[in-house]
Amino acid sequence: MTNSRDLVLARVRQALGVAPDAMPAPAPAPYEPAVPRSYLREHGVRGAEETVDLLAGNLTDYRARVHRCARADVADTVGALLAARGARTVLVPPGLPDAWLPGGIIVRRDTADSTPHDLDRVDSVITGCAVAIAETGTIVLDGGPGQGRRRITLIPDHHICVVEVPAQVVSSVPRALERLSVTRPLTWTSGPSATSDIELDRVEGVHGPRSLDVVLLLG
Structure with missing residues (x-):
């Protein structure tokens, strides 16, 4: 199970008030900082x-x-x-x-x-x-x-x-x-x-x- 999936499931359990599974899930953490968006902002060079x-x-x-x-x-x-x-x-x-x-x-x-x-x-x-x-x-x-x-x-x-x-x-x-x-x-x-x-x-x-x-x- 990936860390991201653990985090999502933990948040779902918290929202529903469901007891965690035998294997403890990580406590919900704050959302990560904004993802750097270094992709191309526009295609080609135009006047x-x-x-x-x-x-x-x-x-x-x-x-x-x-x-x-x-x-x-x-x-x-x-x-x-x-x-x-x-x-x-x-x-x-x-x-x-x-x-x-x-x-x-x-x-x-x-x-x-x-x-x-x-x-x-x-x-x-x-x-x-x-x-x-x-x-x-x-x-x-x-x-x-x-x-x-x-x-x-x-x-x-x-x-x-x-x-x-x-x-x-x-x-x-x-x-x-x-x-x-x-x-x-x-x-x-x-x-x-x-x-x-x-x-x-x-x-x-x-x-x-x-x-x-x-x-x-x-x-």
């Missing part, structure tokens, strides 16, 4: 523009639609995406910049008393993000300003996520983790929500938005 291109390519592979625009054009870009879907009612979280919102739409601010049924009735949701990971094509939200509660990006059928470039784009998951806190409600999104059955029939929108538009806000 900022190449990193953004990689993010866009991987997002597209996951069937997200990627759009690039200047800061002055973000409202027009978002407006065009909403118009293409015929969306009239849009949900936004607290802290979302007003400059990102086009005119001619009904804007609903998310509140704590919004029910799942309320959220299901909106056409689209617009948020920012905490960080975007190029190597995996992943958008991470942590509930910060402009991102809102987790439920608002999981219930509505259409999500528009604005990523500020290059400030919010990193190369790899380890680089992203350096910016994130495990105490916050993290949502990791790689393309629209999708799943497949045993016959590999893909179904989208099962446990999240069926459509994901990512706006890369340049500058």
Whole structure:
């Protein structure tokens, strides 16, 4: 029996209040210090523009639609995406910049008393993000300003996520983790929500938005 296994079994016995076996097990010890993480932090050497291109390519592979625009054009870009879907009612979280919102739409601010049924009735949701990971094509939200509660990006059928470039784009998951806190409600999104059955029939929108538009806000 290995020392690690002895330690695990001893902790289980302690938690269950079970008497130890005839062979005494070691007393539970404090957890070991953090393991040194000397693995590769990112793969390859890329400049900022190449990193953004990689993010866009991987997002597209996951069937997200990627759009690039200047800061002055973000409202027009978002407006065009909403118009293409015929969306009239849009949900936004607290802290979302007003400059990102086009005119001619009904804007609903998310509140704590919004029910799942309320959220299901909106056409689209617009948020920012905490960080975007190029190597995996992943958008991470942590509930910060402009991102809102987790439920608002999981219930509505259409999500528009604005990523500020290059400030919010990193190369790899380890680089992203350096910016994130495990105490916050993290949502990791790689393309629209999708799943497949045993016959590999893909179904989208099962446990999240069926459509994901990512706006890369340049500058």
